Every structure is written in structure tokens, then in C-alpha cells.
Amino acid sequence: MRNVALDLGVREVSFCEVAQQQVVLRRTVKSLKALEDVLGPSAPPATVALEACREAWVVHDQLSSWGNQVLVVDTTRSRQLGIAQHGRKNDRIDAEQMARAVERGAIPLAHVLSxxxxxxxxxxxxxxxxxxxxxxxxxxxxxxxxxxxxxxxxxxxxxxxxxxxxxxxxxxxxxxxxxxxxxxxxxxxxxxxxxxxxxxxCAEEPVITRLTTAPGVGLVVAAAFVSVVDDAKRFRDAHQLASYLGLVPQEDTTGGRKNQRLGAITKQGNAYLRAMLTQAAQSILRLAGDDAMRRWAQTIEKRRGRRIAVIALARRLSGVLWAMWRDGTVYETSEAAAASAKGLRLKVQSAERQALAMQRAAGKARKRARSIDKGLRTACTSPAPTRSTARRAAMN
Structure with missing residues (x-):
């Protein structure tokens, strides 16, 4: 197949095709439509690389429908391809470097969401x-x-x-x-x-309801988790997921250092989901009653302080949610006693336990529905601002 790369800009798209490490065709166009003659259904199929960006998914779908194989490049590892090497970076050079990487088979892939x-x-x-x-x-x-x-x-x-x-x-x-x-x-x-x-x-995603059985996890947190992870099986274990979300500490142990040197968390990956998990962890620490994850975080809080305990709990919560999704289980305090994905995996939950947990999740959903209905009724019945109110506002 042909080896092609696109650099998607706000105003222009740079096209580059490489064969035997030589550039055979370049173009700079205003839109993807202008490339239909070289990438469309009538053209020979190509392997096309493009960097992950806002419009990457739409372009991915369009090129795939034309019969091409599309590779979405993980931008966090784009320097591996030689992009910005020697201080030279523009759209034409970026497209050429990606096209050469396609021919070498050295493209670091990003996950494409369903x-x-x-x-x-x-x-x-x-x-x-x-x-x-x-x-x-x-x-x-x-x-x-x-x-x-x-x-x-x-x-x-x-x-x-x-x-x-x-x-x-x-x-x-x-x-x-x-x-x-x-x-x-x-x-x-x-x-x-x-x-x-x-x-x-969310009603079309049964896994979201299952994840809301965990403490501190509501509809928004569960939906954000599912929308980012997309497929639980694409992660080897909970530690790999925590690294993907930027919840693991930075590390510097090179140069023959004997002791492991850890810093603050990396903050790589989706910032919104990381913030949602952190808020969920803070909610768990404020919960009344007995919960294994809460007890575990409280022991860390006594030794290291609340801020570190919250981040550690957010990291642990991401692993528990991932394990629940992978194994099709619901949250149970007894199963989360070890607060680890492995602890959830070792037990098979009874249908009765799952039913009770899903009933609790349904209770959360009914409460949300009442709140939404109240907001929608308010939207339909709220009066328009009076003329005198509008006049006073305009005067100020």
C-alpha cells in the first residue's frame, strides 16, 4: 500500500506521500475534500497517518470510508518520529516525517474511540x-x-x-x-x-450503571471513565491504566542511582477524568459509615497528609472501577477490602449480591431523574425578565 501522512491544520492540510524513503508527492490544500483524487474511493488504497487532534476522528472515519487504512499518531510520542528534530518544525516537514515513519512501520498509535x-x-x-x-x-x-x-x-x-x-x-x-x-x-x-x-x-451503556455502585461514583464520573477508557481489555492491568490517566508519580532513577526517586504525579492523559476521580476520592473520604477504601485512605492520610491520600485513593479507585468493568462485577466493601483489582477478580459474586447493588444504583438514578425533571419544569415555567428589570440592568 501507499505510504501517506496528513498534517491537519486549522486552515490547511499538508499531504505527503513517500515511496522507498523518497517523497513522490506533496500537496497543501484547504480541506480534505480537495484530496479525494489521491485518497478517495477511485484512488489506490493507502496507509495514512495523522496526529490525534480535534478533527482526527472525523477525518479517520472519512478516510476509512474511502478504503484507506488510517493510523492515528499518539502525539505524546511524536518526537520518536523525528518531528521537531534539529529545531525544524512546520506542517510540510511534519507530514514528511510521519510518511517516512509509516513506511518504516514505526508509528506510535493512539486509541480511536468507538x-x-x-x-x-x-x-x-x-x-x-x-x-x-x-x-x-x-x-x-x-x-x-x-x-x-x-x-x-x-x-x-x-x-x-x-x-x-x-x-x-x-x-x-x-x-x-x-x-x-x-x-x-x-x-x-x-x-x-x-x-x-x-x-x-448512559442508559444505553449498562456498564455505567454498574460502575455507579462504587462509593463516590455518580453518573458523570462513571460516564467520564467509560468515555475515556472505552475498552477495559486494552489495558494490561490497573497500574497501566493509572499511568495512562497520569495518576502515577514521576520517576527519576537513571544514572546508576540505587534509591528510587519519585516526584509528583505525571498528570498525563485526560485531565477531566483525573479531576473527576479526585473529586470522587474526596467524596469517599467524607462518607459516613465503614468502607474498605475509605479506611485504607485514612491510614495514608495519617502518615502523609490529606492531599496525598486523596490522589492515592483516586488512583486506587480507577483500578477498582477498571476491574469491575473487566469482570462484570459490582462494588462490594468485602471484595474491596484489599482495595485492588486482584481482590475483585478472585471472587465470583452471587446474583443476589449483584441485584442488591444494582437496586442501589437504580435508587441513585431515580434521584437524578427527579432532579432533572425539576430543572426541566423550571425551564418551562420560568418567567421572562420584566421590562423594568431589563431596563435597570441596561442602565448599569
């Missing part, structure tokens, strides 16, 4: 932006009110706007924050709609 997991990740991305925007606005409103010498009572984020409306504030303060409150009133219904869409997507 279509449904891509949709799940995109929905999570929309929710993430909306939730972060709401949190930023809430923080800003609270800060402005405090700067005016007043205070908003403590409340949940979902009840923030009604709480502010009921709080006695001076007219100057209320006029100052009114534009932000109007944006928050528009955000809450949108978040409810996105949550409903996410719930529907």
Missing part, C-alpha cells in the same frame, strides 16, 4: 462548560455582594438564583449583579436539558 463513546464524551464536554460557567458566575456574584458589604446565604448551586432573589440587598447591589443573575437563570435550564440527554446516552 462512535457511541465519542458522542458520550462530546455531551460531557458540553455539560462541563455549562457547569464551569455557572460556578464561575456564582463565585463572581458572591464576591460582588461581599464587596458591597452584604452577603448571600449558603445554598446549593441549583438554588442560588432564587436564594439571591429572596435575600434583602440594596438596590445598588441588586442592579449590579442583575445581568449575571439573568445569565444564571438561562444556564440552569440548559444544564437540565444536557443532563437529560446525558442520562439517555
Amino acid at each position: 462512535a457511541h463513546r465519542r458522542t458520550l464524551r462530546e455531551q460531557l464536554a458540553v455539560r462541563r462548560v455549562l457547569v464551569e460557567t455557572r460556578a464561575s458566575y456564582v463565585t463572581t456574584v458572591r464576591g460582588l455582594v461581599r464587596a458591597c458589604g452584604e452577603q448571600v446565604p449558603s445554598c446549593g448551586t441549583g438554588n442560588f438564583v432564587p436564594t439571591v432573589r429572596k435575600t434583602r440587598l440594596r438596590d445598588e447591589t441588586r442592579n449590579l449583579i442583575e445581568p449575571l443573575l439573568q445569565v444564571l437563570e438561562a444556564l440552569d435550564p440548559q444544564i437540565a436539558r444536557v443532563n437529560a440527554a446525558l442520562e439517555a446516552l
